[in-house]
Amino acid sequence: MALDSDDIHVATAERIFSDRADLQTVAHDRDGAYRASLWQAVEENGLTIAMVPEEAGGVGLTLEEAFSLLRAAGRHAVSVPLAETMLANWALAAAGLEIREGVLVPLVPAPRGHLAIDAEGRVTGVCPEVPFGREAGAFVALCDGPDGPVIALLDPAACRIEEGTALSYEPLDWVHVEGAPAMASAPAGTAAALPEMAATARANQIAGALERMLDATVQYAQDRRAFERPISKFQAVQHLLARLGEECAAAVAAAGSAADTLSRGETGDALLLEVAAAKVRCGEAAEAASGIAHQVHGAIGITREHALHRLTLNALAWREDYGTEAHWALKLGQLVSAGGADALWPLLASR
Amino acid sequence: MNVALRFDPVRLPDHCQDLRQEVRDFLREQVVQGVYDPTARSHGYEDICRFAKAVSERGWIGMAWPREYGGQERSFLERYVVSEEMLVARAPTRRYFVADRQSGPTLIRYASEPIKQRVLPQIIAGEAMFCIGMSEPNSGSDLFAAQAKATKVDGGWRLNGAKIWTTGAQHADYMIGLFRTSQPTRENRRHGLTSFLVDMHADGIKVSPIEMINGVMEFNEVLFDDVFLPDENVIGEIDGAWKQATSELAYERSGPERFLETFGAMRAFLTAVEGTDDTRLQEGLGRLIAQLHTMRRMSVSVAGMLEAGREPVTEASIVKDLGTVWDQALPKELRTLISLMDYDQYDVQAYRERMDFYTRMAPKLTIQGGTTEILRGIVARGLGLR
Ligand SMILES: Cc1cc2nc3c(=O)[nH]c(=O)nc-3n(C[C@H](O)[C@H](O)[C@H](O)COP(=O)(O)OP(=O)(O)OC[C@H]3O[C@@H](n4cnc5c(N)ncnc54)[C@H](O)[C@@H]3O)c2cc1C
Helix, strand or coil: CCCCCCCCCHHHHHHHHHHHCCCCCCHHHHCCCCHHHHHHHHHHHHHHHHHCCCCHHCCCCCHHHHHHHHHHHCCCCCCCCCCHHHHHHHHHHHHHCCCCCCCCCCCCCCCCCCEECCCCCCEEEEEEEECCHCCEEEEEEEEEEEEEEEEEEEEEHHHEECCCCCCCCCCEEEEEEEEEEECCCECCHHHHHHHHHHHHHHHHHHHHHHHHHHHHHHHHHHHHCCCEEEHHCCCHHHHHHHHHHHHHHHHHHHHHHHHHCCCCCCHHHHHHHHHHHHHHHHHHHHHHHHHHHHHHHHHHHHHHCCCCHHHHHHHHHHHHHHCHHHHHHHHHHHHHHHHHHHHHHHHCCCC | CCCCCCCCCCCCCHHHHHHHHHHHHHHHHHHHHHCCCCCCCCCCCHHHHHHHHHHCCCCCCCCCCCCCHHCCCHHHHHHHHHHHHHHHHCCCCCCCCCHHHHHHHHHHHHHHHHHHHHHHHHHHCCCCEEEEEECCCCCCCCCHHHCEEEEECCCEEEEEEECCCCCCCCCEEEEEEEECCCCCCCCCCCCCEEEEECCCCCCCCCEEEEEEECCCEEEEEEEEEEEEEHHHEEEECCCECCHHHHHHHHHHHHHHHHCCCCCHHHHHHHHCCCCCCHHHHHHHHHHHEEEEEEEEHHHHHHHHHHHHCCCHHHHHHHHHHHHHHHHHHHHHHHHHHHHCCHHHHHHHHHHHHHHHHHHHHHHHCCCCCCCCCHHHHHHHCCCCCC
């Protein structure tokens, strides 16, 4: 794969994904047998602690590198809680807590849930639609504390997990917490940016899925023949593919720019602009690109047998996580409308 | 991956942001001094001349060009910053914009030495306005159908025929025009066109302005009746203009003018809704800003590729297609949102007047400089489909 081949970590990850979770294998798999071996390889190679600085026991990639690793995971529609565990370990380290082995799942309750921690370290509230909730060895929750945001480590056994399913058939569970004692907790510090980190992670996964969708759809159009020629020779199909390419490009650009912003440690309005733009634009791109990819594939693309749905359904499902397009658009719109006509351009031009 | 579309998160270096401040201060001063009115729909010839002189004095025309022709060899990213600040401030850049963006770079690359020595300093001085003579009544998207003719005569060439939709021709000093010098060959229908530097003040040229649906006189018909040009005005290879066209497109297509033409509509909207707490408006606005920001980041990324000496033709076409489609839809999107506001909450008449201006202008955005369909064809080629 040409992209990011300069980055050895991404190349390693890419190899693991294609060896252990090749798209076609996964599409045929009914009982998730491949997952255990994929997870083992992911953990053994340190991908789950990629975002954690070396001093805190991690691999110490820059956030930009770590997000491009997640873009690679998106290209393979990786269906183990890799992004989740990476984010959770990042949050633990950022709050000065010990990182952990095993599957970790972050609880980012905003915008539609809420978690609070009291002075005794008891956590109460609900976190709706938690990807891979049921698989967590521990939860890493962003809670409102008496003196500001707190990162709390929770034992899933002390929570009530209501199972649900995402559009992509991955687990999407509600986590109810009623006074569960935190196993560890600390003021969030820089980990208060967990919502921005998580949204940027999803944006990058979507961008990766779109890159692969583009590749697969262009290839399919060149192979598939109708009316005695490859369908790629029809101008209508070419224009659909051009639009798919454009949406893919927009997603890559938006997700990459947000990753770069977090990597530089920027905060405030600039960070909100970048993250909101990435989540909104990648969500929109996921929708447009999936539609085109399916249209160009014809009937074969809507079979369970064909791997396309791994990319399209995951990209669409990722729109829902850590704030939808509407959620982030509203936050960004509130910022811009409060600033007035003269503040918009300086904000855009500061990037 | 077979298809690699790269849009790296290029950041403008710090010195660009200092330059940005200089440009802003300069523009504020120009407005205060009454050199131009940022709310005017269009600007008169005297205004654009005065403004070009002032910009030239700051060294911002041809700023990235070689020193031997009067340029300053500043970076393409610096030029980008100057250009976007001018656009957002609705500055009257018409007198030098085309020359600075594409005609000058074309001359630097392909023109004869005497022409470069003479004309480039004129551009840099803000004294040479350019227009682009490609389209004809029977040749638009299909450039290679051009029929306006250049016939070889002693010491030069004679031009005959018509160009149309030529932006700025009524005031231009020069045109870079495409003329037929031979018939196409069976193997290559692109063969036979040659690029010329035309002196617009020469005898035999007749320019007639054409009014657009928004009331602006922007483009023209240009008739050539036995217009003489000396040999040194040939730009590049005789019969081989098609080889020269593609590299310029990346400059022409990826700039901020491809998504900021209706920025004035966004400003008018923000003024009208300032302080609103209607979440529907805020959400709609947020989406538009997310899209706008993404396009600008893509455009800056292409500027970075150009600065690095690459020829990102596909990426530039992507920016232009996404940008112009977005820009065109902006008045429509804003209309949907403002319909949610009560009439006593903003100056309805003033707002409508501005928005109507942009709605009338919107259709041209996806036609000028290569239509949507042509751009998608180029992107498809970049994807290996053609
Ligand atoms: C405001 C404005 C300023 C302009 N300024 C200049 C200028 O300064 N200099 C200059 O030379 N020209 C200028 N133009 C002309 C512009 O470049 C042409 O209008 C444009 O290239 C399209 O050509 P056309 O108008 O002849 O339309 P056509 O080429 O006739 O196209 C008509 C329709 O057919 C479609 N079409 C054509 N070919 C194909 C194809 N192969 N596949 C699919 N669809 C196709 C087009 O996309 C379009 O929708 C300007 C135009 C405008 C609107």
